[in-house]
Amino acid sequence: xxxxxxxxxxxxxxxxxxxxxxxxxxxxxxxxxxxxxxxxxxxxxxxxxxxxxxxxxxxxxxxxxxxxxxxxxxxxxxxxxxxxxxxxxxxxxxxxxxxxxxxxxxxxxxxx
Amino acid sequence: xxxxxxxxxxxxxxxxxxxxxxxxxxxxxxxxxxxxxxxxxxxxxxxxxxxxxxxxxxxxxxxxxxxxxxxxxxxxxxxxxxxxxxxxxxxxxxxxxxxxxxxxxxxxxxxxxxxx
Numbered sequence: 001x002x003x004x005x006x007x008x009x010x011x012x013x014x015x016x017x018x019x020x021x022x023x024x025x026x027x028x029x030x031x032x033x034x035x036x037x038x039x040x041x042x043x044x045x046x047x048x049x050x051x052x053x054x055x056x057x058x059x060x061x062x063x064x065x066x067x068x069x070x071x072x073x074x075x076x077x078x079x080x081x082x083x084x085x086x087x088x089x090x091x092x093x094x095x096x097x098x099x100x101x102x103x104x105x106x107x108x109x110x111x112x
Numbered sequence: 113x114x115x116x117x118x119x120x121x122x123x124x125x126x127x128x129x130x131x132x133x134x135x136x137x138x139x140x141x142x143x144x145x146x147x148x149x150x151x152x153x154x155x156x157x158x159x160x161x162x163x164x165x166x167x168x169x170x171x172x173x174x175x176x177x178x179x180x181x182x183x184x185x186x187x188x189x190x191x192x193x194x195x196x197x198x199x200x201x202x203x204x205x206x207x208x209x210x211x212x213x214x215x216x217x218x219x220x221x222x223x224x225x226x227x228x
Contacts, residue, residue: 034216043116043203043219044155089155093215098143098162098207100217104154 002027006090006103013080013110021075021106023064023090031092033057033066033073034100038087047075047088080110116220118204124226130192133223135204136185142210145217146179146189147203155203161187194227201225 007022025031032051036044048057053068062077073090090103117136125131137144145160159169164181172179176195181187191198201224205217 032215043205043221044217045219046216049216098167098209098215099145099157099160100215102155102157 002031002092002094002101004090004092004101004103006088006106008104008106010107010109013108015082015110015112016079017110019075019077019080019084019108021088021090021108023073023075023103025071025073025090025092025101027071027092027094029094031094033064034091034093035062035064035073035075036089036091036102038089038105040086044089080108082110082112084108085110116204116206116218118202118220118223120223121221122224122226124228125194126228127195128193129227130190131194131198131225131227133189133202133204133225135187135189135220137187137204137206138208138218139185140210141206141208141218142184143207143215143217144181144187145205145207146187147205148200149203149222150200158189191225194225196227199225199227 003026005024034049035047037047038044048059050057050066056065064075087105087107089105091100093100119134146158148156158171159179161181179189201222203222205219207217
């Protein structure tokens with residue numbers, strides 16, 4: 001079956017630090033890959049996505065590249081802000097299926 | 113669009129009572145998902161529907177849990193009888209296959225359930 005493994009948290013960084021949250025996956029087909037973000041007291045919302053190998057998703061300064069050879073989709077941001085404090089979920093979906101497989105989530109705290 | 117709408121936002125009840133959570137998906141979406149989130153277990157998929165038909169309910173923890181989708185714009189998740197260990201945030205999400213393989217899910221704000 002499909003699975004997603006995320007870097008364990010929590011992660012604590014100072015403002016303007018570089019962020020990497022690792023994500024690797026196992027899938028039977030050719031999945032689409034996603035990063036979702038959950039701010040305190042809210043539901044998950046899509047941060048970025050990539051649908052095929054070597055695609056790069058980007059949004060709000062965050063980036064992730066779909067690496068088929070290493071089955072990875074690591075999330076990066078060059079300079080984090082306090083407002084980026086949230087829980088980040090990596091997820092995949094088989095392109096002909098309906099449901100997603102989510103990682104366990106990584107809590108990021110950015111201190112001023 | 114208003115997004116996925118869930119009600120109530122907060123529910124406090126006593127053990128043994130029936131609880132009903134409600135969800136209105138985004139218009140035109142043909143998939144609907146119910147998730148439960150706790151600190152201990154993280155985000156768990158309970159059940160999902162396609163075109164109002166339950167496809168996979170293997171995540172429903174016990175017979176005390178049931179879900180229905182009588183039409184494309186409404187779904188309920190019912191717990192009867194409720195227990196303290198059911199305390200969690202319950203999310204509803206919807207998605208659509210139309211337009212390609214992206215299938216990103218749109219989440220509602222969640223219902224925070226506390227069973228005393």
